Amino acid sequence: MEKTEATTTIDIGESSKERKGKAPLLPNPPPPLVANGKATTGGYKKGVAIFDLILRISAVATAIGAVATMANAEETLPFFTQFFQFQASYDDLPTFTFFVVGMSFVLGYLVLSIPFSIVSIAKPLAKAPRMLLIVSDTIMLVLATSTAAASTAMVYLAHNGNPNANWLAICNQFTxxxxxxxxxxxxxxxTVALLIFMIMLSAIALRRI
Amino acid sequence: MEKTEATTTIDIGESSKERKGKAPLLPNPPPPLVANGKATTGGYKKGVAIFDLILRISAVATAIGAVATMANAEETLPFFTQFFQFQASYDDLPTFTFFVVGMSFVLGYLVLSIPFSIVSIAKPLAKAPRMLLIVSDTIMLVLATSTAAASTAMVYLAHNGNPNANWLAICNQFTxxxxxxxxxxxxxxxTVALLIFMIMLSAIALRRI
Structure with a gap:
């Protein structure tokens, strides 16, 4: 009797040990699932970060194009009077000077922001570089948009003139x-469009998937 | 000998049961902690959402001010010739017409976005209205900035003129x-500055704390 009791208690002891062995195994699955979820989010965010870097390099290229084209925009007309030579360059219009300065600033920012974009690829779950990028991208978007829009207004005026204000079109001469x-x-x-896409990408990356 | 072995095994069996009883209790604490964390984030995000609503209403007010001022900007000079009366209104300059149309659009968007901002206050953890707001805010920021910047270029020209292009200042007459x-x-x-703050707030709200 005593021996059988002993064996039964030993059996219970073993079974409870087995249960105890199973018990820590049951709560274990969630951590790997969470880890998998994080890995999936990380991979997704890494893809977003790589796309962000590609957009950023494209924006550098278009900004260089904008600054270089405007800075080199000048024309000297083939006829001139004794006192005056007809010449046009970007610094004749203050708005175009603002364009060159503003877009150079945007260009410099875009080049300097590339390392932060690379950090986002290396550490896709880091929030700090992404927050920094979305805030500074928004400010640079405003600068880029204002230079572009102000220059558009002047280009439109140069093309069409304004009879109400007696401002004549100059594009007939300076084509x-x-x-x-x-x-x-x-x-x-x-460049502005690329910056908009970059801000949207940063917002998607900041969002919890 | 056997009896002592039996008692020891019984002791082990009981102690393992006690451990088994503790085992499910140990994984329990984390969920309440996560729930507390979520509640804190929710309160924080609710505050951000309320601040967003205040900024949005302020932006509606400044946009109304911008549109109303520009739409009512007209002046008739007290002298006139037999064939011509000197009059200036916003639709004499296409850029100012763009300003009125563009800012009206921004104003309409800001009014329509208020319900989404209220949804963000009611459900601070919902990501969908916040994503919608950050994307549409960015697009409207570009529209508002371009109207403002283009009109700034024209206002500058109206004030100072441009001797290189033979565009005379008209503000001497139309003060x-x-x-x-x-x-x-x-x-x-x-309005542009308020929109920038709204985008930054949305980015902060989207960030996981």
């Missing part, structure tokens, strides 16, 4: 200058 | 018109 400045403005607007 | 349009532009830039 090349007007074409170059228009091209620079278009390039600036492409 | 009231120029003051009103300048005020409208300033109001538009305040």
């Amino acid at each position: 090349d200058f007007c074409q170059q400045s228009s091209g620079a403005v278009v390039s600036a607007f492409i | 009231d018109f120029c003051q009103q349009s300048s005020g409208a532009v300033v109001s538009a830039f305040i």
Whole structure:
């Protein structure tokens, strides 16, 4: 009797040990699931970060195009009087000077932001570089948009003039200058579009999936 | 010998049962902690959402100010010839027309976005309305900035003129018109600043704390 009791208690002891062995195994599955979820989110966010870097390099290219085209936009007309030579360059219009300065600033920012974008690829779950990028991208978006829009207003005026204010169109004479400045403005607007996409990507990456 | 072995095994059996009883209790604490964390984040995000609503209503006010000032900016000079009366209104300059149309659009968007901002207050942890707001806010930021910047370029030109392009300043004659349009532009830039803050707030709210 005693021996059987002993064996039964030993059996219970073993079974409870087995249960005890199973008990820590049951709560274990969730951590790997969470880890898998994080890995999936990490992979997703890494893809977003790589796309962000590609957009950023494209934006650098379009910003260089905008600044270079506008800075080199000048035209000297083939006829001149004794006292005056007809010449147009970007610094004749203060708005175009603002364009060159503003877009150079945006260009510099975009180049400097590339390392932060690379950090986002290396550490896809880090929030700090992404927050920094979305805040500074928004400010630079405003700068890029204002230079582009102000120059668009001047390019439009140079093309069409304004009879109400007696401002005559100058593009009839300075055709090349007007074409170059228009091209620079278009390039600036492409930079603006790329910056919008970058902000949206950062917002998607910040979102918890 | 056997009896002592039996008692020891019984002791082990009981102690293992006690451990088994403790085992499910140990994994329990984490869920309440996570729930507390979520509650704190929810309260934090609710505060951000309320601040977003306040900024949005302020932006509606400044946008109304910008549109109303520009739309009512007109001036008729007290002298006139037999064939012509000197009059200036916003639709004499296409850029100012763009300003009125664009800022009206921004104003309409801001009014329509208020319900989504209220949804964010009611459900601070919902990501969908916040994502919608950050994306549409960014697009409207670009529209508001471009109208404001383009009009700034024209206001600058109206004030200072451009001797290189033979564009004369018209603000010597139309002083009231120029003051009103300048005020409208300033109001538009305040709207832009408020939109920037709203985007930053949305980014902070989307961030996991």
